[in-house]
Amino acid sequence: MNAAEPTDIPQDEASLQLDANGNLDGIPGSDEYFANHGISLEFANPDAIIMHPGPMHRGIEIEGAIADGPNSAITQQVTNGVAVRIAVLDRVGKTMALR
Known part of the structure; x- marks a missing residue:
């Protein structure tokens, strides 16, 4: 996804997952990466529920204002994942103890 092309994003898209395991080698800098691929308030649907499996790369793949905003379910998602x-x-x- 290129944030510079918001019209390419389906309007009914319910979720978006960025591959945090991707290789950032060869990227000139985090500012340029964020400008091209990051999730920012500028392009966010105000009704979207924000989820992220973690770890987050704030300012590189997601803007802090979105990660910490009122629609963010990230903290609860991480808590539930640990449980x-x-x-x-x-x-x-x-199960192994019974064997």
Whole structure:
């Protein structure tokens, strides 16, 4: 996605995931990367729920004002993710103990 081309984004798009594992080598700088690919208030739908799996690269892939804004579910998403991983590890541990 190129933020410079907002008309290319489907208006009914419910989610957007950026690959945080992507390679940033060869990118001249974080400002240029953000200008071309970052999520900013300028292009944000005011009704969008903002989610991000973390870790976040503030100012590179997402603007802090969006990550911390009233529509952000990032903190709850991260909290829930930790709880789910703990529950899975607990279940796996109990299953292995029975063998």
